Amino acid sequence: MTTLATLVTDRPAHWDERPAFRLGDETVTYAELDRATARAVAWLHSLGVRPGDRVALMLPNVTQFPVLYHGILRAGGIVVPMNPLLKEREIAYYLEDAGARVLFGWHEVTGQAQAAADRARTRLIPVEPAGFTERLAAFEPVTAPAERAASDTAVILYTSGTTGRPKGAELTHANLMHNAEVSVDLFRLAEDDVAFGGLPLFHTFGQTCGMNAALAAGATLTLLPRFEPGAALDLLERDRVTVMIGVPTMYTALLNRPGRTDHDLRALRVAVSGGASLPVEVLRGFEAAFDCVVLEGYGLTETSPVAAFNHPDRTRKAGSIGTAIAGAEIRVVDEYLADVPEGQVGEFVVRGRNVMKGYWNRPEATAEAVVDGWFRTGDLGRRDADGDHHIVDRKKDLIIRGGYNVYPREIEEVLYEHPDVAEAAVVGVPHPLHGEEVAAVVALKPGASAGPDALRAYVEERVAAYKYPRVVRVVDALPKGPTGKILKREIRLPELSQA
DSSP states (O other), X not given: OOOTTHHHHSOOGGGTTSEEEEETTEEEEHHHHHHHHHHXXXXXXXXXXXXXXXXXXXXXXXXXXXXXXXXXXXXXXXXXXXXXXXXXXXXXXXXXHHTOSEEEEEGGXXXXXXXXXXXXXXXXXXXOSTTHHHHHHTSOOOOSOOOOOTTSEEEEEEEOOSSSSOEEEEEEHHHHHHHHHHHHHHHTOOTTOEEEEOSOTTSHHIIIIIIIHHHHHTOXXXXXXXXXXXXXXXXXXXXXXXXXXXXXXXXXXXXTOTTGGGSOOTTOOEEEEOSSOOOHHHHHHHHHHHTSEEEEEEEOGGGSSEEEEOOTTSOOOTTOOBEEOTTEEEEEEOTTSOBOOTTOOEEEEEEXXXXXXXXXXXXXXXXXHEETTEEEEEEEEEEOTTSOEEEEEOOSSOEEETTEEEOHHHHHHHHHTSTTEEEEEEEEEEETTTEEEEEEEEEEOTTOOOOHHHHHHHHHTTSOTTTSOSEEEEESOOOBOTTSOBOGGGOOOGGGTTO
């Protein structure tokens, strides 16, 4: 039996005293992680958690995250990671949809979490650093991992296209184990490596390519709870980070940070970029400034996440996402799923060991997304003569702000709840730092008077901080097609391009 829990339980003995995770002056060795997760199993049993039960985890990048994540897996549970910035309505939706028995929530957000847990009839367990080790110590370790098959669901990660409510992608133990092993190979991770842990662990990229890949290699993941370029540079220097894992906005921020040359970053050998397209000028500038190789890749939550990458043993092309990873295939197809000629733009479809089991309790959505084993990404791109893939455009309406996905319809639904709003459309506008900024265009009901500031504040109170529209424009009417559908492609906001 090979499950994701074996990353902790089946390790070489000589790793025991090596640091698995570091947060400032705090370290957790591989042996300590093993003992802590075994005690977490007993804790989960006391809470009524049994194999197959869903357990939500809403924590920032702290050492308690991997302890509880792998404790849940060791107990045979299914992890439901959640962003600690979510608000009550969002938390309640995830808990209810997943049917989560327990929510481990960071102590700083227990107000929102408690209200949501009450609505969902989920038990909330606040987590705070003080006393966490002592709380675990009250339980006798349960060392044997629960019996689970490689094809069983290990993690449910919520994602969405540009329409509908978020869907839970069921990622199996086999999906995630394979992707972690592929990441080790791509990044050439080894026991003496120190990887940058600034990507959110609740997100698929940081979880698989950071946390689980580091565990698979016996490396150390040094955690940064909140990315800030100055703090990141300090961490890279202090812990002699060898592998940087980040999104384009991180590389842009580090490259443009005043005083970056004051830091000794000679240990850095490779930088991995994903989550959005990396501007060619940033890639080249970062390589020159930090004297390391930048490898850009591509993937989605539904592909665990890595699907394609610039492989270290192949010639890299700036602006390319490279070729399919081992165990996966990528095709470029037309609307009928027929292959398009080389160099022609089509939709990327992916098949392989990385493709999700399906969407949680959504068989129709699964059937629409996965056709004959091929996952329809909704992303447009082309393949060149060398077999390298190039993204031409992201999903039609998806906004990627600072590496986080913002789904327009979710924000539009909140706007429609405002009593003064008649129509709303949310779109992305270019932003020099975040890549894209969230913009809302709103038409009011007759006689209504809500202004941009009031509408912005209304949404800010109801969604995570990275989601609410910084730009709000009130118009007389939104452009529509013959059927009355709002035509986002005809919304023009040129003056907001640098908002």
